[in-house]
Amino acid sequence: MARLWCFLIGYAFGLLQTAFLYGKHKGIDIRNYGSGNSGTTNALRVLGPKGGLIVFAGDMLKAIVASLVIRFTFGNMYPDMKYLLIMWGGAGCILAHDFPFYMGFKGGKGIAATGGTVIGFHWTFFITGLCYFFIPFFVTHYVSLSALIFYALFMVQLIITGQCGLFGIFEGMTQGMLIELYVLAGCLMLLAYWQHRSNIVRLLKHEERKTYLGKKRELSELEKQANASKNESEDK
Secondary structure (H helix, E strand, O other), X not given: OHHHHHHHHHHHHHOOOHHHHHHHHOOOOHHHOOOOOOOHHHHHHHHHHHHHHHHHHHHHHHHHHHHHHHHHOHHHHOHHHHHHHHHHHHHHHHXXXXXXXXXXXXXXXXXXXXXXXXXXXXXXXXXXXXHHHHHHHHHHOOHHHHHHHHHHHHHHHHHHHHHXXXXXXXXXXXXXXXXXXXXXXXXXXXXHXXXXXXXXXXXXXXXXXXXXXXXXXXXXXXXXXXXXXXXXXXXX
């Protein structure tokens, strides 16, 4: 029952779609622009760096808060299951983010929500997670590739940490609980790869779009439309 409650807590927080809400604040439905994805990357391209940062922070924050709520409630009640329950909460948050029922099950791809779950999981995973994502990103400028590397290395680190008993993180957990943790994390990783399947195809074909921060960023869809309208007016 604790697992179900933690899943539902995460699910409730995951339903807060930052990109959709911020887009509505700006007078648009983010799903009708760019890739149609309600996530950080599309928000960055459509709404610019400020919008991308707000969406990224919002999607991470909802997962962090969900993890902290679970940690200080059910985690205190079941200390030996704390990290397993946090992962169940993360699963709920990511699923709600990816497939929000009130948006026709069309949300984001769970990158920021996963990052927030990792932050709320343990500080060692937070530090290494930053390296797993941002080093590939600043080298390649492919958000999708960086996310896929992050997911894979997080999974590897999770198993090594659990089986070797590093840092005493999973002290008190039985092998059965650890296996459940690995399976749950593995399912989330597979979901992430499935969500990025079109990106993987484009990466293999060398057709994936790069994302730049600051001055090198692409014009957003709104800016392109504004420029097109301005050019049409000038032609008339």
